[in-house]
Amino acid sequence: xxxxxxxxxxxxxxxxxxxxxxxxxxxxxxxxxxxxxxxxxxxxxxxxxxxxxxxxxxxxxxxxxxxxxxxxxxxxxxxxxxxxxxxxxxxxxxxxxxxxxxxxxxxxxxxxxxxxxxxxxxxxxxxxxxxxxxxxxxxxxxxxxxxxxxxxxxxxxxxxxxxxxxxxxxxxxxxxxxxxxxxxxxxxxxxxxxxxxxxxxxxxxxxxxxxxxxxxxxxxxxxxxxxxxxxxxxxxxxxxxxxxxxxxxxxxxxxxxxxxxxxxxxxxxxxxxxxxxxxxxx
Numbered sequence: 560x561x562x563x564x565x566x567x568x569x570x571x572x573x574x575x576x577x578x579x580x581x582x583x584x585x586x587x588x589x590x591x592x593x594x595x596x597x598x599x600x601x602x603x604x605x606x607x608x609x610x611x612x613x614x615x616x617x618x619x620x621x622x623x624x625x626x627x628x629x630x631x632x633x634x635x636x637x638x639x640x641x642x643x644x645x646x647x648x649x650x651x652x653x654x655x656x657x658x659x660x661x662x663x664x665x666x667x668x669x670x671x672x673x674x675x676x677x678x679x680x681x682x683x684x685x686x687x688x689x690x691x692x693x694x695x696x697x698x699x700x701x702x703x704x705x706x707x708x709x710x711x712x713x714x715x716x717x718x719x720x721x722x723x724x725x726x727x728x729x730x731x732x733x734x735x736x737x738x739x740x741x742x743x744x745x746x747x748x749x750x751x752x753x754x755x756x757x758x759x760x761x762x763x764x765x766x767x768x769x770x771x772x773x774x775x776x777x778x779x780x781x782x783x784x785x786x787x788x789x790x791x792x793x794x795x796x797x798x799x800x801x802x803x804x805x806x807x808x809x810x811x812x813x814x815x816x817x818x819x820x821x822x823x824x825x826x827x828x829x830x831x832x833x834x835x836x837x838x839x840x841x
Contacts, residue, residue: 562763570756591652594741594796596632600658601794602726603634605777605823610634612773613718616831619643619692626690626710628678629698633659633671635718639694640671647690651677683710692716697725704761708836716833721772722753723828729777730794736804740795754830766834776826784821787813791823 590596603610614635619625623643627636630648632655640646640663648659648671656673663671674687678699681687693711695701696718708715724732731743754770761768781787784806791809792801809823816822 562759564759566756566760566763569752570760590631591654593654596652596654596658597796598730598794599655599726600632600662602730602777603632603662605779606634606775607638608778609774609776609826610638612775613696613829613831614638614642616771616773617692617714617716617769617833623691623713626687626693628693628695628700628707630659630673631655631698633662635694635696636671637662637666637668639692640668641666643670643692645670645672647672647674647687649674649676649678649681649687651675681706681710694718701757704757705764708764708766708834711836713835714833715836716831717757718829718831719754719757720775721828721830722748722750723775724825725827729825729827733791733808734795734805735808737795737797737802739797739799741797754832758832761832761834766836766838768832768834770830770832772828772830774826775829776824778822778824780816780818780820780822782820784810784813787821787823 590599619639619642621642621644625639625643625646627639627646627648630636630650633648636646636648636659648656650656650659650673653675656675659671659673676686683689687710689710689712691711691713693707693714694716695707697720700707701717701719704717707717727743734740758768758770779790781790788801788806788809792805812823812825813821814824
C-alpha cells in the first residue's frame with residue numbers, strides 16, 4: 560500500500576541548516592580532518608552521561624551484536640560495547656576511527672571492532688553481515704531507513720536532535736563574535752517537519768516504531784574558569800589569545816560546583832526511534 564503523504568520529500572526539510580553536508584560530486588570526506596575529528600571527540604566526551612539516556616531507551620542484551628553506522632569517535636559504540644556481545648563501529652573517516660579505537664582502549668573495551676567503510680558502499684552479505692541491533696546516530700545511516708532495517712535482526716535505531724540545538728549550534732554559540740572562528744549556519748527549527756516525519760516514514764514502511772524524546776547535553780567540570788576557557792577554546796582549533804567575547808559567551812553556561820571549581824553545562828534534547836525490522840504480520 561502506497562503512503563498517502565510523500566514523507567521522504569518532507570524529510571529533506573527536517574535537516575537542520577547547521578548540519579554539515581558532503582559536497583556533491585566530491586570524494587573528500589569532510590569529517591576526516593583533525594579539526595572536525597578532534598572537535599567531535601571532545602564534545603562526545605562531554606556528552607557521555609547524557610548518551611546513556613539515548614541507549615537506555617531500547618533493550619540491549621549481553622548476547623546482542625551491534626552495528627554503529629557513522630560511529631565517529633565512538634560516543635555510542637563504546638557504551639554499547641559495555642552492554643552487548645560485540646560492536647562493529649563503521650565509519651568512512653580514518654581519523655574518527657582512530658579516536659574510536661583510542662576511546663575503546665581507555666574504557667577497557669575489547670569487543671569493539673572498527674570498520675573503515677562508507678555506508679553507501681555497505682552490502683549485506685558481501686562486506687558486512689546482519690547485526691542484532693543497528694544504530695544510526697546523527698549519521699548518514701538514517702538517510703535510507705529501508706537499508707538500515709535490512710541490516711538489523713532485532714532493533715533498527717535512529718537518534719537525532721529533537722527540535723533543539725545541535726553540536727554546530729552549541730559550538731557556534733560559544734564562538735559568536737570571534738572573527739577567526741569557523742562559522743556555523745543557524746539551525747532551522749520547525750515542529751511541523753521534525754521527528755514526526757521520520758516516525759511516519761517508518762510506520763508507512765510497515766513497521767511499528769517506538770519513540771522517546773530524552774534530555775541531552777554537554778557537561779564538564781573544571782578547576783577554574785581559566786581552565787574552562789582554555790579547554791573550550793580548543794573546540795574550534797584556532798590559536799591566539801582568548802578574547803573577552805569568548806569568555807563572556809562561556810560564562811552563560813558556567814556555574815560554580817561543590818568542588819570549588821566550575822561546571823560547564825549546556826542541555827538540549829534528542830529523540831530515539833527504534834523498531835523491530837521483522838514486524839509481526841496479522
